[in-house]
Amino acid sequence: MLKFDIEHKDGLARVGVIHTPHGDIKTPAFVGAATRATVKALTMKEMNELGSQAILANTYHLILRPGTELIKEAGGLAKFSSWNKPTFTDSGGFQILSLPNVKISENGVKFKSHIDGASFELTPESSMQAQWAIGADIHMAFDHLAKSENYEDMKIAMERTHAWLDRCVAEHQRLRNIAVSNGASNTSSEDRKLGRAPLSVSEEEVFWRPNEQFLYAVVQGGTFNDLRAESARYCASKDVDGFGIGGVFTAKDMDEMLKTVNSILPENKPRHLLGMGQEPIDLFVGAEYGCDTFDCVGPTRMARNGSLYTKDGRINIKNAKYARDFTPLMDGCDCECCKNYSRAYLHHLFRTDEITAKVLASIHNEHFIVSTVDHIRESLADGTFKGYKQTFLARYYADQR
């Protein structure tokens, strides 16, 4: 069982630590989106320096390239990518929503590769197998994310997600048993619990490819609180290590949904809000209503497209008005970008389409979101959350009032 310690609670919100085989995650935490085993435009050293605690890669993308067996051969995601900290993988379920021409059946999903058109199928079992080969610390159950907002479609997707969850749990346990018996013959149960090496295996080997990998169930149900409640109850009843909350697309009404879901989910297991975190308000609301980790492609995508976070909202650094703005991107920011470069310089790098523009912008945006969640965690711990939230959001969204 994944170890999760709650150190402080405030309503549904909590401050805690997830103990993974590759280290601890202090929660709430923002997890970097490393879809293809890399955070776009950033090295793992840069991710580390900007304060990131964990990354999340995508099973779908890694199946296509380089192939999950290759990652296994390399020693797992953490070693392959040189990220010696906690890792997550998403199941590939999101691609049901985003790819064209997917065929969904009870068995699983047939895709065509967006790269070369090759057909392949992802099922709950094959997603689990792929995630075990990739070897992240925390896996997501293979779920059906509905394209439609329609109640009936949402219900069908939720029910399919539940049926698939049972198969994910069974397959995960089968793979876990194989992994543990393969790697743990000389290990005491106490050593195993601590992620210690069996005598015949080096410390290094166990660090990079621990036998313990963990599974999160994914709650669906769209914008319908009765479905969300049903899904939360179903997921809560399963033998899983934590929960993903999926299919959330807007902060609007997210608080009600999270209240519903997180009041039902067991308190002692971590919860990951899938895909949310482009807008700071998502993170405040998510943490306030009991989510422990977040991931989102927004910060790095915004960065590559020139949309950069400041305390006063996002700015488009490519706009003409920044050509002669020699001030730092954001006052008081201690990221490498803000400590060393001006808005005018970033503007110039974007105008000239220099690679460094995207690097510096990604460092800043990722740091902005990571450190915002860090501050949320600190404010929850010392009881100043409400004030911090109010002050931060009032300033950030001042233009939209």
Next chain:
RNA sequence: GCCGGAAUCGUCUAGCGGCAAUGACAAGAGACUGUAAAUCUCUCGCCUUCGGGCUUCGUAGGUUCGAGUCCUACUUCCGGCA
């Protein structure tokens, strides 16, 4: 000096008698939430009550119902020969 060729939006470019006129870049702005995204969308002669109106393709004439497109002259530029 003679003989050829060329002049179209900030730049390059399409255009071969019925176009405010092609495409690219540049420029101005917007979007982006479990990444088919270093991507995509819009604007880009002037005015508009969004129906349309007006002025444009080096300059000036001409032919024609109609000219960026044909003719003449001029101007400038690029070749070749002196």
